[in-house]
């Protein structure tokens with residue numbers, strides 16, 4: 001039964017209805033120490049209290065969605081609830097059990113080692129959202145780690161999920177960022193210099209936090225019953241359109257998998273469009289809803305470089321580099337298909353999903369890159385046009401975001417090399433190093449592009465509108481996150497709020513926000529947190 005808090009209690013009035021824990025097998029033990037948890041998809045666990053919770057930021061959008069008042073975040077109760085210090089009536093906190101392939105290798109049981117779900121709430125407009133605190137203390141899945149998160153990583157998750165949503169990328173959301181008042185020990189650069197950092201907790205939300213790895217773990221243990229119950233829950237609750245007359249049979253599993261393949265393809269097309277590099281596309285970080293999940297050592301492409309990864313742990317093999325994300329998503333879907341095969345014993349419905357990913361990705365990718373160039377439809381020769389542009393962008397450090405915004409300003413009727421060069425000046429990281437050969441190649445490409453645009457049905461205004469609705473102006477650049485983190489650590493919340501406000505309208509220039517769209521300054525080129533990130537969070 002749904003339950004609510006008393007309206008005058010001062011507590012956020014959330015209505016819990018915990019379908020996930022009701023439907024699925026839980027851990028019979030409530031002992032909170034690291035262990036293998038068998039035959040269960042979650043363990044009840046109480047968040048570990050923090051000394052001085054203080055709300056640093058809230059998403060107004062999420063407040064409204066959850067039916068909370070804008071005055072709520074100012075209360076001590078809000079900080080207590082969203083740090084885990086105070087458990088609301090109706091909430092029965094739990095950590096989820098899952099496994100995963102990490103960097104291509106099966107890693108066995110992982111699970112929520114520091115994320116604790118408060119439960120599922122029903123919102124005023126009938127949505128159902130799970131609320132999850134990341135950094136709320138140890139769980140049976142903590143494997144000896146501390147269950148905490150540092151402010152820098154929590155702020156990065158909070159901001160990026162907000163930015164992604166407003167960029168139109170499917171993502172988990174975040175309600176709040178709460179400082180804990182508790183120092184957390186981290187060796188940020190993995191160089192033996194561990195130091196205390198301020199701790200913080202993000203409350204994130206999604207219809208479901210199930211991952212590919214949630215299915216992989218029971219299947220790896222030949223626990224078909226749990227794997228099947230997970231599939232039944234997922235399809236019934238989250239993909240009811242895939243049911244076969246209300247039943248989850250092989251055909252329903254096949255339809256769900258195909259839909260997930262399509263959603264995952266759409267998500268990755270968006271990542272490529274905006275220049276988002278996830279950094280840790282392990283199967284435990286892939287959502288069964290096709291949302292971007294688990295913002296860790298992610299990064300935003302600055303100079304266009306398909307081989308770039310922000311994750312220092314991945315620096316050698318670059319498995320999760322920008323240009324490889326589409327192939328990795330497919331590999332991950334292949335792992336999930338292997339898992340679901342233990343239920344269906346039929347290859348075809350799952351192979352159909354994999355094939356669909358390839359076709360759908362290719363179609364959507366073409367449409368997307370066409371729109372980045374302002375073209376109304378794909379035609380022969382466009383692959384070559386894009387390929388030669390990508391080579392040019394990579395030949396000298398060119399900010400992808402700024403380049404496409406500048407390209408929208410190109411005068412199609414007036415070939416003027418000087419004016420064109422000025423247009424792209426802001427996008428080049430080292431304009432002084434550009435030689436004549438490069439400039440000649442750029443002029444030739446612009447010539448070809450102008451010709452292509454003249455043969456397109458889009459008018460110059462339509463071209464410009466399409467480009468500026470496809471190519472964002474404000475993305476959460478890596479160095480800007482560090483600027484906001486430094487300020488918050490010094491007690492100044494203003495830069496964070498100003499930045500989030502800009503990111504809520506990423507396609508529209510805003511007065512006085514030029515600095516938030518500018519390319520990375522030289523001081524940030526090598527500074528930790530501004531270009532490369534470790535998994536230490």
Ligand code: AMP
Nearest residue numbers: 110111112113114142145146147148296
């Ligand atoms: P991630 O790379 O953030 O997706 O985390 C991989 C696994 O490590 C997950 O099972 C996390 O719950 C766990 N983990 C990461 N950091 C911590 C921590 N500080 N305490 C406990 N578990 C953690």
Ligand code: MG
Nearest residue numbers: 284285293294
């Ligand atoms: Mg994770």
